[in-house]
Amino acid sequence: MKKNVSKIILFMALSFVLIISGCSNKTGNEAEKNKDGLTELTLFSADPHTQWDNMESSVSKVVKEKTGVTLNPEFDVNGGTQKIALMIASGEYPDLVAPKGEAGKLVDAGALIDLTDLIEEHAPNLKKIYGEYMNRLKWGNDDQSIYILPTSAVDTEYFKPSHGVGLQHAVVKELGYPEIDTLKDFESAIKEYKEKVPEVNGQSTIGLSLLADDWRIMISTTNPAFWSTGVSDDGEYYIDPETYEAIFHYKRPEEREYFRWLNHMNDEGLLDPESFVQKYDQYLAKLSSGRVLGIIDDDWEFDEAQRALREQGQQERMYGLYPATLEADMKHANFQSTGYLAGWGVGITTDCEDPVAAIKFLDYLASDEGQILQNWGIEGEHYTIEDGKRVISDEEMNKRNNNANYVKETGTGVLKGFAPAYGDGVVDSNGQTYTIASPQQIKDAYTDVEKEVLSNYGVEMWKELYPQEDEFPVKPWGVSFNIQVPGDSELVLIEQKVLDIVKKRIPEAILAKPSDFDKLYDNFLKEIDEAGAKEAEKMRTDLIKERVELWNN
Template sequence: MVNKKLLTVSLAAAMLAVTASACGGNNDNSNGNSGNSGNSGNAASNSSSPEADDKTPVTFSYYSFSSQKDTLASDTVIGKELQKQTGVDWKMEFLVGDPQTKSGVMIASGDYPDVIVPEGEIDKLLDAGAFIPLDDLIEKYGPNIKRVYGPYFDKFRQADGKMYFLPFGANQGYIGDPGISQGAFWIQRSVLKEAGYPKIKTLDQYFDLIKQYQEKHPQVDGKDTIGFASLAGPADSFFSITNPSMHLAGYPNDGDVIVDMNTHEAKTYAATDIEKKWLQKLNEVNAEGLFDPETFTANKDQFLAKLTSGRVLGYFNYAWQVGDATNNLKKAGIDEKRYAPLPIVFDENTKDQYVDPPSFVNNRGIGISVKAKDPVRIIKYFDNLLKEENQVLVQWGVKDQNYTVDANGRYVMSAQQIADRNDPEKKRTIGWQYFEYSWPRYGNNSVLADGNAYGVGNQPEVAYAGYTDGDKALLDAYGVKTFSEYFSKPDERAWYPAWSINKGQGTPEQIFQQKAGDLQKKFVPKLVLAKPSEFDSIWNDYVGQMGKLDVKGYETFVTKVVQDRIAGKW
């Protein structure tokens, strides 16, 4: 139900419409100082702490509840440079298996790493007392933390008034994204090309086009063509198959609710007519042989392999979920097998809202655990990371190697540098994969003090330089210059995103969300894969089961928080 990770703002993610590949997501369009002005740079960079020059070698442990290859930070170019500055290295480990099981084991044993990126397990770990408060450390050792996060402090303090983690992004100024780096209905470009680049807006039009193409091209390289798929096999990605309901109805990703723009009332959409319309369509296309049943069982690597194979004609996912596959497709140089994003809605009169409005996500971040060996060294590392030159490092890389600065002071990239920024293996060896997102950082849409975009993909010069001939032909066919232009601009939502509302552990809201999510995981596969004649009876059972939960109580809770946020009370 809830998208638990924000998109990264790497070139691979922010230009995903171009490369068919934050969150990253997500993911985080943190808003702060609005407008297109830059931030104050390193006005607070120099710490007066007597321990500021301590560079004694030390290795701390870093654990993230996201999927990635384990590494030693110093084995990357970025990690090595940060180690030279601070003496600090990191043993970085990532989730394997079920996140709830892993957090439960951590809590039961009390065996915590030095820092934790808890993702969707954040409330559980906060309630278990896994993190130390950061307030005093920030006050004494965090001038850059205060510079970057200061305007947002009150948005992520906990009930006791203290801060236990630093969120992934606080915008410094604002610049929009020329690509689509969040959710969309993606379609293989060959489908659009063969149909003469038609304008596709509704769900029926989308699947009709896919059906026509699949009938003409039932196989790719000797294997059956797949009409439509999604990454809903991993438990933490099931939202990929449930979230489309709200997008199709004209809402952005507020998680498991939609919020009325006039009354600001939050309503769940699980087991409602909105979800029924979506799932009944999937049931229909499944009966026609267009739907991939492995959507519900394939792991991430298996799903990405299908996308890379060129067999999948359409899918719904968030850009940050599929970056490796889409970057590999671009690297292969076969434009027609790459994907284009479409702002699909239920009917012609619905305004799409796929593009995130400016926002601040206050329930994802990185915290220092109660078992940390040296919290002072760690908070200083965080503070050093937030110096503007290091924020440039983690996004752009090394000057004159990964990017250059032109005569006008603009950051630019050559074709090879763009290719390297998109290459999955280069992203790992240079360190973008490990440092561009899940650390203290500027928001994705930030503007640097010199006027350049913080996010590589948001830099207009780089975005345009990264377009292939196929990209340009596709954009020309639709009369636009960037992929985001044929999506509607986001309406302002002061509360956004509602999915970031803290529910706590063991609260009525958290219990409702868990039980509602369990019911979706039980019934959605049945509804999609059932015979059409069985759909209504399964649906009625699903609605009945959902009706036993306190839906009204949950909606009342979310509505109150939404309205509080609108009033400035976070």
């Protein structure tokens, strides 16, 4: 009896929190036509959306006109875990949900509908865009249902690097364009320039700044340990390409040496002492000031600072990305192919009163018309047709490249994260790429300083500095981190425990005296094993092997 009372109390508490937190503005059972006669679909996204246009931009108005649907979304800033748990506790869901890695919990709760028949009957464009990858949409070997429509781009050809060490153009120009092949090269360039230029814009020059604000510690502090040692991204794991055995990547001896190098950078006074305490906005402000010479980060995380520097006329203080590795014989695997990444995406819940309208809405976004609208905008407003081809004027392209709110103001790309999309390099029936990301367009968007730097390195694009895609095998499991975990598994809980330890112990090891580094690192590895790392590794290995089997069927 006490157990049942406890469950009732917990449910009431979660329900109350759900109500006051506004998990969704309207449940599926309340779905109805709005005042404009449109079907309003509620949506929950586990990701934030800084460019949301409230469906009021010119592009979104066209979408509403074409589909008869408008979205009423909620965007989470904390990854969605808590909100999705509250949904499950209450049994009430929005019409659409983009849960990232939490879909397993929703499936176990019976919250997502099988989309197989809906796709077959109402979604020819979804079938077309997924094409040969339809098999990857199946939930698992034992459950062949389709609960999630993956939203990763299909058949993307990557034209620019996302990962590497970032070095200001001013640094390489001053030093005569030295080769930046290893971390030692990167360190030497920072040190030499910092000694020559102790102040920038009236402030003390900072050598290398990292970011460790909550989950962002993985992007700027810990993920570079595998990028810089010749391995591509599998989240918190390294996956043996032959056996598919998973281990937490921190256990690799090469990565210990990467963190030892950061410890050395700190000991040399080249590491920003605020690296592990600064918040994201402080980090961006610091980069935007122009005084941080080097960073190790993903391009999307410091893109706002790049735009700010560009807008301020500080083009020489912007960053180039270089494939520096710990040792010269290691290959930076930025361009290793994962194949098509099914796993994360959008699902339709059991509370959706009109799943046909929902699937047709998503199908429109996947259509050629929807893809061109989301990428290029509206003919006559954002581009023109010349000799049968779409053409963007120099004035409009300048807005695209330099207006930080271009997406929100025009609506181009606002909805791309909620439906599958063709990737960069894929061409339509007209012979043009769906996206605005051809090599020439990328080169045209470079600043004059970038072009000068690249020319002095004997290339035209940043990608050319990196090992190319054909130098690596395709990963048959895609990536580990987007494999959906069963809702009743202990894996997520153990992984969170390990990550909590990582957030504390890795900065400690980096900031320690060099003589204490190995002792601290050994204790760190012991601590994560005590938290269940070995058990998690076995569970993750099983998931990897199951995915390979599913995708090979």
